Amino acid sequence: MDPSTGVEPPTEKEPEHENDVDNGQEKEERQPIVRVDQMKKQRFRYVKSSKPKSRSQAFSRYVIIVARRISAQGVFTGEYVVDIRGKHLQQIISEAYQDMPSIPFSSLITLEKEELKLLFYERVTFARKLQNAQQTETSGSDPILRAMIFELTALVSFIDEHFSSVTYELSQLPTDRVTYDLLWTLFRPNTRVFGMGTLREERVFRLSTSGYKQSQDGSSSFILEMDYLDFNGHSMGWVEPTIYGIGSFHGSKPICQLPFFPIVYHENCARLERKLVQRGERLLGLHISGHLQEYKGHAIDGDEGHGNGRVQKFTVNGRVMLDPVTFDNTKPNNDLLPSISTPINTQSLAEDQMGLLSPILYGFSLTEKRWGGFDVMHLQNVEWNKRIDEMLVLPEDRKDFVKSLVKSQRLDSGSDSFDDFVRNKGKGLVGLLAGPPGVGKTLTAEVVAEITRRPLYMISSGELGQSTSALEKNLASALALAETWKAVLLLDEADVFLSERDNVNLTRNAITSIFLRDLEYYQGIILLTTNRMSSIDPAFQSRIHFCFEYDDLSELARRQIWSQFLSRSASHFVSEEEIIELSKLPMNGRQIKNAMKVSTTVAKERKVSLTKNIITQALTLSGSSWRKLPPADRALPTDSDLSDLVARVITDISKLDPSSASSGETRANSGSAVSPAHTLTKPQIGFLSCTVFLIIITAFQLWSLQDVPNLIFKIKLTLMLASVSAAVVIFPMVLGCLI
Template identity: 35%
Template sequence: MWKFRRSVKTLYAGKNSRGGNYDWVDSPPKTLSKKVAKAHDRVALKVFKIPDCSKPTISGRTPLKIHAVDIQSPYLVSALKDIVKEEGVNLEVSETAHFQEPFKPLFFCYDKILSLSQSTTEAIAAEHLVLLVTVLNEIFGDLMRTLSNLKKSRLISYPLAWTHFPHGSLVYSSASECARVCRVKSTQYESDQHEGNRLALNCEEIAFDGKTFAWRPLRLLIPEFRGNQQVDSLPNFLFDFHLEKEKVERRLRERAVRVLEYQELCYKEYEGVALFTAGCKGLRYNVSGRILIDHHGYNKHHEGFQRLENNTAGNTSGSDGKEKSAYLEPLTKEQQKANKETMLAREQDLIFVTPILEGFALKNKVWLNFFVDDIKPINWNDDAYDHLVYHEEQKDLVLSFVDNHKRLRHGVHDVIIGKGQGLIVLLSGPPGTGKTLTAEAIADKTRRPLYYLQAEDLGTNPAVLGSKIKKVFEMATEWDAVILLDEADVFMAQRSPADITRNELVSIFLRELEYFQGIIFLTTNLYSTIDVAFRSRVHIHLLFDPLSFSSRRILWEKFLARLPATELPPAQSEDAQGGIGKDALTELAKWDLNGREIKNSIKTVRTWCVCKGVGLNLSRLESGIRVTAPQARKVEGEA
């Protein structure tokens, strides 16, 4: 082994150095003699210095700073190998170890290096460690004094922000609408032409990956700022600086326990902001309504993961001998329970569990990331079914078919396996007669998600219609959802030789409907124009006639009964309730309105009365009818 002298060799930026490209020379500003320069050939350490432009020039001389350090001593490299490995640096004893400013690994390991230099008994290694500590004191002396003063005042500066985040440190983040704690892997300063300069924190958190709860990468940013800032004013800061650290840890553990419950498909309510991510693009959505927490669907339909036969990661062999991806297979109850028990046993790691859950917003019709704190149980609307003004036996028939669809669809099969196993319900009739409400009410009554669609959601381009319908049908089947395709006339219209594009749309929709295995409600105002091929494929057809006098009276009574008396002025509440008696209901029912027009009239007049502080009565309701439905006529002969 080479014998290294107990000395440090310093190299300097030569006169030919330009723009960060340095011409390293042995000579400082005053040239050393050749004899002295030769003595620097084989040394334990090489220190490279450059002009320090951050400090003022005094008497024509610019101060120098250490730009890089080469550790040539194998004793030193061997001693440092295990220490700097914690910072992600792997050293080889037979090779020179090179470190460059800002010397992150050496800075974060300074205390361990100092302790090692004081405890090492091997003479040469101890001497070389003392040399290294001397160099580190020159590099970090001013820096450590500055940091000590800043930390005492709970301050941070942007150029020194990296010193707060050693490998493995904990970061508290209040960004992205939700508090979370994650673990630091590395940091680096970046510059973006649109977002400016920032310090990137490459972190990791614990999230459900489809099989278990595992570590996944998370990237946080600290935008550039001027001067000194309070540490906890930043969107991401060292968790040790949080003034209520224990309280936050307790809250995060409680939240993590809730996250553990969402390993399978869940149908929930949501009220708050959700995040959309696709590649580098991130958007915020305001979501108010029902959602599906669906990790597997998110990866399959949004991220685009597929069951590929050549995908070896996490694959299992199926009964047919082909490789099938286990990644997309839902977990059993036993597997979910095992995952939960494993995580609860890792109590210290619960604070790292992500608050983000993947799923689908049914109203927004988009795959999003939801915050677990904003997820609520569904408040089922069972009254909607009772509110339907339709023949009770026919209502019950539809309800029974929908409620037992999974069991019934395995009864009678088509000649071709996979065909004709869906439930197709056609709702036809004029607007406002309860078609849409029927589908909504039955979905709630059977505790199924309702996937509401209109023609524009699918588009009228034959080139992409088939793939869109296929994806919608596939998702709805996986969710055991009820599809409501409102005003589906464009896809069911009678085909004609004169309209080739329309014929193609109808044919595509008919073909996909043939193999659909779920439940779909189709509504139309124009039953007479429906293609004959559709009529033969409909399992249940509910015909909604214009509302009769008795039906209108029932609707007026039901809608008025739902008005909360607490929203009316106290002095008028009794009058408001008593002012709509049997005679008034009879008069209101004489107006030739549909259900939607009745609801709009009541809603408008109620708002008006609340604003004015007056009660509802027949006169005001009829005034509202004339405003909301001016085309309506009152049929005096009805009673």
């Protein structure tokens, strides 16, 4: 027996034919006869030929058979075909690869070139088993143990011989570095591979296959086909394998700097494993649809309907609703949701499988109004603002009414709740918020959402489309989402839905009718905002449960808003007197909020406390309408000032009358007598006086109307006032001059 080759040569006592002996009795059988020619002696004779052995019989004593593959031209192709025949080896290899049921090592198989790498991955395991068996062996050991030692020795010898160049190259490298050609030595099938996802989140994959691939442009890459565990809203399990790649590189490279590498090479492998288990437990708790969470960071959104698996990022800073079921129903062609190939039971997940769970949860961003995937590590539980109603500048009786109304609203109320005569009709709560911008309409909706602890879903009429069909479809989708999530729906700028119907605009009439129908059967809380109360269709009066009309902010209301925003500032030196000065500026709540945001950012960047000067600078650069106001040190002209101005002008004009000068009086600037040719007549003096007076009045009118935003309206008003002034002033003065 030669352990180095794994071959036991046949003995002389071996029967020549497999049927030579049968139960100890010889049997006569016909044997072929062969003619043997002796050319030199020119003789021939007939002899009996022996029956050739079959291929299986010829190599029955070998445990490993290695065959070289020869081309049709008789050239060695460099590929080997290996048969594993040893019974003990088949069992040992089967145990080593029990996590790979696709490879039937339990029976006689043939390993191609790539499959031979499977033996290399477990070389250490085989050598350890051989060492243990040799230590157990004694002089009178079991022949089965000796046979196993023989087969293991042959296997280890074959691996060392076949992969001798690979072993040598690895020995020349540090254990934490690898070359591109030796990447395959790291990636045994079923290895847990660490990598970073699209959102730079830590991911762990299960390797299926790997190998080198040459692209059409001649570049090479190492391809990894890997899968992981995910949840698509309907089932959890293994997703379809996804292809990842490692680009080629020169020289050696640290293993931990590869885009993908076995998790055992991670510098903090133990800590990472614990972190992955904790993350997996949190993922399992959020897989059920309908979780409202706070999110700040990047999210991913798939290209719908292309089937190319591309994703794009977008930023989210607000609340998200985790709901993969509704995601799938709303966007069935979205490539982001995973396809589960092998479902599993979530109750039977082991700790190592917890790390294989995808950290991406699927849902809807309420701020960006987009479906996408969100990293679980950026999700936080919602902290409801219990004092948000203090920011709403409304009369206390109105705020108490709103709070009482929305708290009593329950979609799942019992039989004692009020219902319409028609089933499922009139169960919703509809509110109308009317008023100019920046007076608290949106804040009222936020207060309602916080009090009821429901998500706030805000949409505007412009987001629903232009055509009737698109608007009807998108409106129905928005109402369905809000009702599914029991959200407070804020339909901003709802004038297009509320407009009064007429006999001319049939499209607008259709939109109003559709909205009236949907509003009748909606079972949630919906708030509508409008700036035009006078143009609302009368049919909405019976469908709106409460209506709030907001006036422009008073000085007291603006003072409260300034004080509230300043109280939320980390550090400020704005006195109460300065707040009163700021409240005199005719700004709305949104403008005040924007000014405070800019001022706080500037103060933070300068690392100083917030002051009125910084706020004033922000207001100067904001372009708000308050800049059109006169400065504080510039007072409006009084009636006495205007009278004095007119008197001075008339006095100056009267000096041009020759009758007021003495006879023979000369001009001071020239010293010559006044020429009769330049003497003004009374009609000319009267006309000139009226012209100057009209110019002064027109200038005063333009100055006093500088706050009017509409230029055309300003011009019309000025011309009208000038005409009235001409009729009242010019006609009597001209008439007096003529007389």
